[in-house]
Amino acid sequence: MIEIANLHKQFGKTEVLKGIDLKIAEGNTVCIIGPSGSGKTTLLRCLNLLEEPTKGKIQLGDFSLEFQDHKRIPKDTVIKFRQQTGMVFQGYNLFPHMTAVENVMEGLVIIRKQSKEEARTKALHLLEKVGLKERANHYPFQLSGGQQQRVGIARAMAMEPKVLLFDEPTSALDPELVGEVLKVMKELANEGMTMVVVTHEMNFAREAADKVIFIDKGIIVEEGTPQQIFEQTKNERTLQFLNKLI
Ligand code: ADP
Numbered sequence: 001m002i003e004i005a006n007l008h009k010q011f012g013k014t015e016v017l018k019g020i021d022l023k024i025a026e027g028n029t030v031c032i033i034g035p036s037g038s039g040k041t042t043l044l045r046c047l048n049l050l051e052e053p054t055k056g057k058i059q060l061g062d063f064s065l066e067f068q069d070h071k072r073i074p075k076d077t078v079i080k081f082r083q084q085t086g087m088v089f090q091g092y093n094l095f096p097h098m099t100a101v102e103n104v105m106e107g108l109v110i111i112r113k114q115s116k117e118e119a120r121t122k123a124l125h126l127l128e129k130v131g132l133k134e135r136a137n138h139y140p141f142q143l144s145g146g147q148q149q150r151v152g153i154a155r156a157m158a159m160e161p162k163v164l165l166f167d168e169p170t171s172a173l174d175p176e177l178v179g180e181v182l183k184v185m186k187e188l189a190n191e192g193m194t195m196v197v198v199t200h201e202m203n204f205a206r207e208a209a210d211k212v213i214f215i216d217k218g219i220i221v222e223e224g225t226p227q228q229i230f231e232q233t234k235n236e237r238t239l240q241f242l243n244k245l246i
Pocket of ligand 1: 043
């Protein structure tokens with residue numbers, strides 16, 4: 001479903017991604033792990049063109065984009081491409097002046113041009129799915145961080161993306177709120193949603209990932225099943241990273 005080939009990203013003279021090759025099958029959950037500053041977030045942001053890669057190819061669904069220095073992708077292509085993805089950010093990014101249900105409806109009404117009634121019905125269904133139907137009319141400031149993040153997930157799902165991208169979705173949360181967000185993500189993974197998750201939550205990666213990608217200094221050092229990465233790896237760099245976490 002997603003195929004990334006020889007992807008590079010440079011910020012000025014600094015090359016942050018140095019040739020990433022990656023295939024993600026439909027319905028799979030892929031967890032990206034690695035040290036801070038290794039390029040995980042940049043890779044995720046390249047996947048929905050929040051960052052435009054310097055070089056390489058990304059194929060997603062019907063789109064096949066090729067990047068080259070100085071040749072910008074047309075804006076309407078970027079928008080259409082991005083609409084196939086849903087992004088869940090570290091810091092929820094909900095509209096503060098809108099209730100939970102209004103946050104989830106917004107894209108459906110503004111971008112998909114659905115009627116408010118239709119959008120509200122769908123948004124309520126999604127809020128129920130993330131366990132927040134009773135909080136539908138609460139504003140973000142009336143919700144805990146974990147609840148806000150679950151609204152963020154419902155909002156991303158509302159647009160029916162081909163793939164959901166998560167950028168460290170639990171790292172801004174108090175520890176006691178992490179579990180409720182991971183639970184929703186595990187349910188989505190089990191339902192066959194295609195997900196790419198940048199995460200520090202190794203237990204989540206162990207339990208929910210079909211594939212774990214270990215990135216260091218802008219390259220994929222190793223990829224495999226959770227068992228291969230967490231239990232069987234012989235790679236020095238992977239071992240060093242994992243041992244530091246214990
Ligand atoms: P990770 O998610 O693994 O912590 P990032 O992808 O956030 O790593 O960052 C990788 C490197 O790219 C870091 O050295 C960071 O400073 C640099 N970087 C990220 N975004 C930008 C940017 N917009 N401009 C310049 N450098 C950036």
